[in-house]
Amino acid sequence: MNDITPYVVTLNAGQTYQICQCGRCSSAPFAADNCPKAFSLHNRQKQLVWLCSCGRSAAMPYCDGSHNPRNEMTVWGALREMTQDLLGHFRK
Ligand code: FES
Structure with missing residues (x-):
């Protein structure tokens, strides 16, 4: 399962933000x-x-879903993998 998730933040109106694109800022x-x-x-x-x-996003600085390898799968492939993940949780 993919553990990469986007940052979910609220941006205020009329403000200019400096967004990190180097991936190393502790303030990311x-x-x-x-x-x-x-x-x-x-x-x-x-x-x-x-x-x-x-x-990996093509719509920087916004997440476009490219972080998730399931985006390249067919619907059936994604469903199969999600089902296996879910079953794995119950088997623990
Ligand atoms: S975190 Fe989603 S595309 Fe980078």
Whole structure:
């Protein structure tokens, strides 16, 4: 099972955020002052967003689901894997 999850954060209206894209800032998802790959994001309205934590998104800085290998599977393959995960929990 994939343990990578996006950062779920609420951004305030009218604020500009520096988003970490280097993957090493301890303040992630927000960039530290010395982040070499900070992404400037101006937010117009208060909103809950999913920010990428894996670096694979094609819609940076937002999560597009690329962190999940199940996104490349067929529906039946994903269902089979999810069923096996679920059964694994009951067998413990
Ligand atoms: S965390 Fe979802 S695409 Fe990176």
